[in-house]
Amino acid sequence: MDRNIRTVEDVLQLLDGLFAPEADRWTADAASWWDGFYADRSKPVPFFVAKPDENLVSYLERGLLTPGRALDLGCGPGRNALHLAAAGFAVDAVDLSPAAITWAEDRAREAGADVRFLRGDAFALADTELNGPYDLIYDSGCFHHLPPHRRISYLALLDRALAPGGHFALTCFAAGGMGSELGDTDFYRQSRLHGGLAYTSESLRRIFSELSEVELRRMHDEPTESPRFGEPFLWTALWRGKGLP
Template sequence: MAGRRSYDFMYRVGAPWETSEPRPELAELLASGEIAAPGRALDLGCGDGTQAVFLARQGFETTGVDFSPTALAKARRAAGSAGVEVNLVRADFTAPRVDGVAGPYDLILDYGSVDDVAPAKRGAVAAHVAEWTRPGGLVLMWCFYNDIPWWRWERMRYPGRLRPGEERELYEEDFTIRRLAAPVPGSGSACFLLRRRP
C-alpha cells in the first residue's frame, strides 16, 4: 500500500515486477481461446504498460490506468516503440468517479492492484470492476494472498494481500470465480479468473 511518490521512485529506478514479457497466465489464456481477442480491455494499475501493450498487439482496444505519472510515461514509450495505440489514463481507481475509464470492457486485468489498496477501499475498486465489465466479460486478477502456513508466514514479509475468501466477499455477487492452478496454494500469491454474470 505504497503511495504515488514511492511508485514514481520505483518506476524511475526499475520496479522489481517490471518485465518485457506478458504474464504467462495471460498469454496462456489467450492462446487457449479462453480469453477471446479482439475486444475492449482495461489494465488496472498498468504500470510500465507491458500487459497493455501486449493486449493491444493482440488486437484489443486497450486502456491502461495508473496513478503514477512516471509509470505512465514508461507505458507511453513502450506503446510507441511497439507501434500500438494504448489509451493511458492517470487516475485513482479507488475514487468514486474515474474520468477517462468507461466500460463495458471484455477483459479487465488486475495484477497486484486491489491487494495493494487499503482494505477499506477495496470494495470501491470491486464496484468499479463490476460496473466496467460487460456481462460475460472476464477479469484476470493476480494478487498476494495470505494462505501461507503460519510457520512460514512468521518469517516472511509481504506487502498488501488478500486474505482467503476475500475475493468472494469482493466479487462473488457479480462474478463466478475460479482460482487458476498457478501460483500454487500456499505460495503467498494467487491468480483468479472472474466471469461477469449476466
C-alpha cells in the same frame, strides 16, 4: 471541529488517511511514493520485465478470452497492456504514477502498440473518461496494495465498468507465498499494510462471490529465459460477470 462525514466516500477517504501514502495506490498522496518506486528502471523488481503474465497468455491461447475492450488496472510499465493490444484488444491502461505511465508510453512507442494510457485514480475516473464497459478488466498486482476498506470501491468499479458477461482477471499475493497475513483490523491498528496483503483462495472467492469462477490457481514459476512472467507467490484468477455478453 470537523463534522464532515456525510457519505460512504467520506468514510472511505477518512480511512485512507489512517495509512502511510504508500499504503493506498489510488490516493493522490501516494503518487509521489510510486513515482520514486518506478524512477530507477534498472532495479531488480520482478514485474519490471517486459513480459506478459503467463496466465494472461494462457487465457488467450486457450480461447478463454477473446478480443474486445480491456481495462488494465494499475498497469505499471505496461507489459500486460501491450500484450493485450497485440492480441487485438482496445486497451485503456490506468496507473496513479506519472513515472509508470511515462515508462509504459515509452514501451508502447517502441513496440508500435496502440494503448490509451490514463494517469489517475481509477476509482475517481468518471465513466466519460473510460471507454467502457469493458469485456476484460485485468489487474496484475494492484488489488493486494489496497487497504481493506477500498475493496468496497474496487467492487463498485467492477460493477459499473465490467460489461455483462465480461471477464475479470487478477493476480495477487498468495498467503504462504508473499504479503502480510495480518487480519484486516490489525492493519488499521498499525496504520501500515506491510508491503501488501496476502489472500487465501477462500477469501478471494468470498470477496468476488458475485462473479462466476472460471479458474483460480497459483501462478506458474517461469524461468528467466521464458517470454512470460511467472512467480509462484501469486494467485492467478479468472472470473466471469453476470449477464449475456
